[in-house]
Amino acid sequence: MLRSQQIRRGLWFSATGLACLLALLLSDTWTWRRQLDRSAADLLVRQVASHSPQPAIVIVAIDDQALSNDTGFGRLTEWDRSIYAQLLDKVKGARVIVFDMLFTGANPAGDQAFAQALAPLEHPILAVSRENQSKQMIEPAQQLQTGRVVLAHSDIIADSDGVVRRIQTHYDQSGLYPAIALASAQAWWHLPAELTFEPTATTLANGVTIPVNNASFMLNYAGPSQTYPQVSLLAVLNGAVDPAIFNDKIVLIGSTAAALGDRYTTPTSPLMDGVEIHANAIGTILNANALREQSPAGRHGILSGLIIALTLIAMIRRPWLLFSAMVIGTSVMVISAVSGLQQQLIRIDLASPLLAIGVTGLVMLLVQNNLQRQDHSQVLDLFAKRTPPSVLNELLKAAERGQLKLGGERREVSVVFMDMRGFTTLAERLPPEAMMQIINTYLDLIAKALIQHGGTLNQYAGDQAMAIFNAPVGQPDHAQRAIRGAMAALTAVVAFNRSAAARALPAQASFGAGINTGIGVVGNVGAHERFDYSVIGDVTNVAARLCGAAPANTIYLGPDTLAEDLGDLQSNIQTIGPLVLKGKETTLDVAAIVVAE
Numbered sequence: 206m207l208r209s210q211q212i213r214r215g216l217w218f219s220a221t222g223l224a225c226l227l228a229l230l231l232s233d234t235w236t237w238r239r240q241l242d243r244s245a246a247d248l249l250v251r252q253v254a255s256h257s258p259q260p261a262i263v264i265v266a267i268d269d270q271a272l273s274n275d276t277g278f279g280r281l282t283e284w285d286r287s288i289y290a291q292l293l294d295k296v297k298g299a300r301v302i303v304f305d306m307l308f309t310g311a312n313p314a315g316d317q318a319f320a321q322a323l324a325p326l327e328h329p330i331l332a333v334s335r336e337n338q339s340k341q342m343i344e345p346a347q348q349l350q351t352g353r354v355v356l357a358h359s360d361i362i363a364d365s366d367g368v369v370r371r372i373q374t375h376y377d378q379s380g381l382y383p384a385i386a387l388a389s390a391q392a393w394w395h396l397p398a399e400l401t402f403e404p405t406a407t408t409l410a411n412g413v414t415i416p417v418n419n420a421s422f423m424l425n426y427a428g429p430s431q432t433y434p435q436v437s438l439l440a441v442l443n444g445a446v447d448p449a450i451f452n453d454k455i456v457l458i459g460s461t462a463a464a465l466g467d468r469y470t471t472p473t474s475p476l477m478d479g480v481e482i483h484a485n486a487i488g489t490i491l492n493a494n495a496l497r498e499q500s501p502a503g504r505h506g507i508l509s510g511l512i513i514a515l516t517l518i519a520m521i522r523r524p525w526l527l528f529s530a531m532v533i534g535t536s537v538m539v540i541s542a543v544s545g546l547q548q549q550l551i552r553i554d555l556a557s558p559l560l561a562i563g564v565t566g567l568v569m570l571l572v573q574n575n576l577q578r579q580d581h582s583q584v585l586d587l588f589a590k591r592t593p594p595s596v597l598n599e600l601l602k603a604a605e606r607g608q609l610k611l612g613g614e615r616r617e618v619s620v621v622f623m624d625m626r627g628f629t630t631l632a633e634r635l636p637p638e639a640m641m642q643i644i645n646t647y648l649d650l651i652a653k654a655l656i657q658h659g660g661t662l663n664q665y666a667g668d669q670a671m672a673i674f675n676a677p678v679g680q681p682d683h684a685q686r687a688i689r690g691a692m693a694a695l696t697a698v699v700a701f702n703r704s705a706a707a708r709a710l711p712a713q714a715s716f717g718a719g720i721n722t723g724i725g726v727v728g729n730v731g732a733h734e735r736f737d738y739s740v741i742g743d744v745t746n747v748a749a750r751l752c753g754a755a756p757a758n759t760i761y762l763g764p765d766t767l768a769e770d771l772g773d774l775q776s777n778i779q780t781i782g783p784l785v786l787k788g789k790e791t792t793l794d795v796a797a798i799v800v801a802e
Contacts, residue, residue, distance in 0.1 A: 286315030719751025
């Protein structure tokens with residue numbers, strides 16, 4: 206392949222790769238792209254979830270039975286809050302007690318009993334919430350804010366696609382309201398209320414650091430819904446649950462009743478109760494395994510690296526190699542994403558790299574196919590009428606593999622020249638139209654014979670034909686092929702001269718041939734707009750001189766051709782002896798093969 210052509214095709218691959226990179230980077234802000242990344246990452250989180258809940262957490266569930274008028278206490282908003290005082294007595298062995306429910310408004314019948322039950326607890330946690338419109342905090346009834354009660358927000362905010370992946374670390378309104386998870390962890394570790402909030406991390410008093418982004422931290426879900434153990438509130442109140450299971454635990458009290466609608470979509474479950482989301486949030490902090498999001502720079506770096514790698518591999522122009530690179534790249538990305546999630550707690554956006562591999566790989570395969578078609582077209586243009594089908598097929602295969610070197614290479618070849626005897630005399634006495642008819646008739650016979658034996662017909666020059674053997678496709682027996690092709694051509698000429706078709710011509714002709722073997726430079730010769738496949742070197746000059754010296758129906762063979770393994774052709778060879786060729790200072794040992802008339 207010409208160097209300028211290689212450069213052009215390299216630029217074409219580079220421009221295609223750059224276009225793929227720009228398209229993927231520009232689409233990074235599109236909603237469907239971000240949703241695709243989130244969904245792929247959620248799938249990965251779901252697959253590698255530990256299914257091992259934090260053992261310090263127990264959920265007391267306000268289920269549908271507790272809301273039943275027959276088996277429970279009816280509507281939750283109408284409950285006598287002394288029920289919670291009874292519940293606190295049952296779970297008093299717990300280290301931390303958390304109510305994931307809002308106690309707004311007064312409840313005269315039960316607030317006093319509830320407040321008295323809260324008072325002796327070390328750090329009971331009651332939920333608050335922020336009103337969406339006014340941004341005002343909704344707090345429990347004032348009578349319940351007694352003793353060492355901690356107020357912590359219970360808000361669960363889903364991402365734009367409706368999936369809960371993170372929890373807001375705190376609200377800083379008229380006071381500081383940490384998330385239930387943070388307040389629970391502080392109470393579990395008996396820490397003071399101090400929290401250090403920074404743009405990328407929240408630090409507790411004991412030094413535990415939680416990675417944050419936009420004042421929220423990403424949950425590391427232990428598994429799907431009901432991964433955390435739950436006991437029914439009614440069962441606890443009725444004494445059907447051993448109080449020992451609450452000893453030295455974090456007890457979360459919240460709704461699991463379908464009627465209350467406190468359910469959300471999470472990466473690990475299509476529906477999960479809000480109280481269990483808080484349990485996963487507490488577990489994330491206690492286990493110090495909050496997930497971190499992949500940075501935009503990291504995501505873009507991976508995309509760029511993948512596209513550059515695929516572009517460079519595509520330049521090799523082996524479709525199987527590019528396809529293998531796509532498979533390997535996909536495998537490496539999946540393994541890296543799993544390893545990053547498990548070992549580094551990084552939630553890698555997997556969809557974007559896979560999309561980059563798929564889009565870039567397919568586009569590059571199309572480019573390779575287009576260039577392959579161009580190569581086929583080029584080969585067909587150069588050789589279709591000059592080579593046998595078997596050689597042409599090999600040329601097309603070599604073009605597919607990118608192994609066709611048309612720019613010039615040194616190799617051993619056997620060159621055949623054949624020209625008409627008495628051409629000048631005939632040309633003087635016959636009109637040009639008659640000479641054209643004669644030349645075309647005989648050269649057609651010669652060309653067919655040479656091509657049939659594997660020769661690449663190089664050129665016609667007046668009455669002369671030239672063929673190359675062992676190029677562009679290798680032929681170990683190229684010398685034998687050249688001799689057999691020349692013998693077949695002369696035999697065809699002799700046979701034709703005996704036919705009625707020859708007698709119908711204005712005149713008959715005979716030919717001589719010269720064959721030489723040696724090292725030459727083969728490749729395209731000419732300008733970019735018009736070139737031919739040929740061989741340059743002394744091997745060509747000697748073959749032409751041998752042809753000029755050979756009598757009619759005779760093939761002159763050069764010494765290097767005679768040095769080749771000629772097999773049974775040796776019996777046809779006659780020694781001529783030293784011969785001085787035109788333009789040569791030294792003699793050459795020449796032999797001949799005569800084709801009988």
